Amino acid sequence: MDCEKQTTEYKSLLKIRTGDKGFKDLSVTCVALANAQGGRIFIGYDDKKKAPLPEQHVTPDEVNEAVTKLRSLCFNVGLVASEICTDDTGSQYFIVSVSPSMHSVATTSDGRIYIRVADKCEPVRSEDLQRLGEEKGAYQWELVRTKYLLDGVALDALRQLANDIRKSSRVRQHVKQMDDVELAENYHLVDEGYLTNLGVLWLGTAKQRSSICYPATVQYIVYDVLERKVRKEEWHDNRLNPKELLLDIEQKAVELTYSYEFPNGLFRKQIRHYHPKLVRELLVNALAHKSYTISSDIMIKVFSDRLEISNPGGLPLGITKDNILHAKHRRNPNMIELLSALEMMEGEGSGYDLIYELNAMEAKNPPMIESSYNEVTVIQNAEIIDTELLPLLDFVLQNYQLTQKAFTAFGIIAREKKVFSTRLSAILQLQEEDRLRSYTDKLLKDNIIGRNGAKKGTQFFVNPQLIKNAKVNLKTTLKTVEPYVLRTLIMEDLRAHPKSKISEIGGRLPEIDLQELRKMIYSMVDVELITEGARTDRRYALK
The missing domain is CATH 1.10.10.10 (Winged helix-like DNA-binding domain superfamily/Winged helix DNA-binding domain)
Structure with a gap:
């Protein structure tokens, strides 16, 4: 069984058998999971061994009473219990699934708020309340009105931005016919003549951007083969709006334009380490999905074999690395709408579909995603698999x-x-x-x-x-051999190496999928093969 992680917790049955103290501890875990990504609590697991205790039994009444009690101890938390599960040794346990609380803040019955950070349940600090509210949709950083009027430099910047919007093929005709100020209001850059936080990002001066909490700042770092830092670029002066920032990064990130060369008849074929559309999508995602309530930089790290892009803020609620290809959630919906209107990003939530397609087109693995409470890191390998x-x-x-x-x-x-x-x-x-x-x-x-x-x-x-x-x-x-060929290979292997484990046979036939190998060997038992030993140490030989 896996160790505890962001969405998984293991608890002993004693938690539901020792009265209120155990249930209060469980309620804290439920609230913390609900305020983050949701998750599962395995009840009946020894915390050290991560497995049920021997000869452990659970009754249906215990399961029902546990869920009823937990529901009374935590508010705005969706709970559902599984059927009673049995492991390989016959010991029983059950699983409580906790849904993420999408639009409200989960609390314990005494009003306390917790959040899941890695594998710990931490109390929410005062400075985290704003972030939590933003995640739940109760607070939109983009729409907060600032003290800056739409005048002077902002009007000049708006004129250029409005022209870019009107040139876009994604913008409806009636929107293009609006005047500049109406366009600014339509995209939530202005509220009653004052710039919003989003408006300051796009239209403000460097000084104005520096005054909001917090503008987009970026570091670009290049490492050599030994992962020693060899070059660094920084964007901390807040001179550029998001579009200008993105284009400037692409211009200066020359290492992202390196290519492989392959023979192609009389010519040479070049394939970039990172497809330009993939780079654009990863960069614009970092800008669009950054949590602007966190004071931290977007980090772009270029290694000899991979690209790592980190942005402040964990994955949005309900989004995990295992459903990011299909789940849709907009952390900064107005920023995304504007970037989409400017044709800088895929606006309909298809960005990762494009990333997967581009990697498939070039025989590369899709990116790996690592997420914590404070940061999301996307790791894209440059290697062409075959x-x-x-x-x-x-x-x-x-x-x-x-x-x-x-x-x-x-x-x-x-x-x-x-x-x-x-x-x-x-x-x-x-x-x-x-x-x-x-x-x-x-x-x-x-x-x-x-x-x-x-x-x-x-x-x-x-x-x-x-x-x-x-x-x-x-x-x-x-890998593609017919079943009868695989059967012959297994028999030839056991003729040369009798009394072998499946893992040993698999080691000598490394290209055969272990699941397929196991399935074939099981079907041959008592027909062509005999077995010897217990289940965990079973060996096979020709009959």
Whole structure:
């Protein structure tokens, strides 16, 4: 079992069997989880061993009474208990799922407020209340009116911004027909003649931007192969509005324009370490989803093999690294609306769809996301997983009309060689496998991929005929062998290495998926194979 983390907590059954003290501790955990991302509490787990105690039993009445008691001890918290669960040893436990409190602040029955920070439940400090209110939608930093009038320099800046908006293909005609001041009011830059915080960011002077809590500041740091700092750029003077800041970063971040070179017939093909659209999307996301109530810089760190971009503020409520591809939430909706109107970002919540597609197009892994209460870091690796896939991906891109979803799925299948539907659903962050059809049906219809197996045993692979048509010289791999070939390989391996564990067989056949190998070996037991030893130390040999 995994250790405790942001969304997971383990509690002993004694918490619900020792009276009010245990329940008060549980209520604090429920409130803290609700005020953050939500989560699950495993009740019946030993906190040190992270497993149920031996011969532990739970009654349905205990589960129902625990949930009823917890609901009376915490307000604005959504709780639901699972059925009684049993582990491999027969010990019982149950899980309390806590939903994130999206539009209200969760409290204990005595009025205390807690927040989940990493694996701890911390009391909310006075300086955190504003941030918590902002996350719940009770406070919008963008709309706070400042003391600065819309005049002088601000009017000049507004004139330029209004012209840019009117040139955009995303802005409706009736909006383009507004005068400059009406446009400023439409995009919440001005309130009754005074600049809002958002208005100061876009239209204010450097001095005015410096006075609000807090403007966008950026550091760009380059490291060498040994991760020693070799170059640094800073944007702390607040001279630039968000659009100018973004363009200036792109101009000065020359390391993000480096490329790989590959032979392509008589010519050389260049592939950027980071696709320019991907860089733009990651940078603009950092600006748009930054928590402007935190005094901290957006950090852009460029290493020899990866790019790391961090912005102040954790992921918005309800968004996790496991659902970011499909869940939609706008922390700064008016900033996002304006950036979208200026065609600087994907406004309809499809930014990560584009990032996944671009990585699939270049045989790269999608970005990793690390989130804490104070910061979100996106890590994008520059490595191309398999350069031999690039001609195949180019062939499909040029000869088939695929949706963004279909091409993303194809890129993953090509990269993995052969992938179970459950694994593909997990990579694409799909909760229901039925939704996978929108990614794979077009690929199957056009014979771009093949499929075997059924339900959760379904496997997808690149159609060998497609590889032949593309005239791509891909290396032969054992990942795509037919079941009868895998059966023969296992028998040959055990003929040379009798009495082997599955892990040992897998070590000698590293290209075979361990799940597929295990499934095949289980089906061969009592037919071609015999077993020896207990479950945890079972060995296999030819019959």
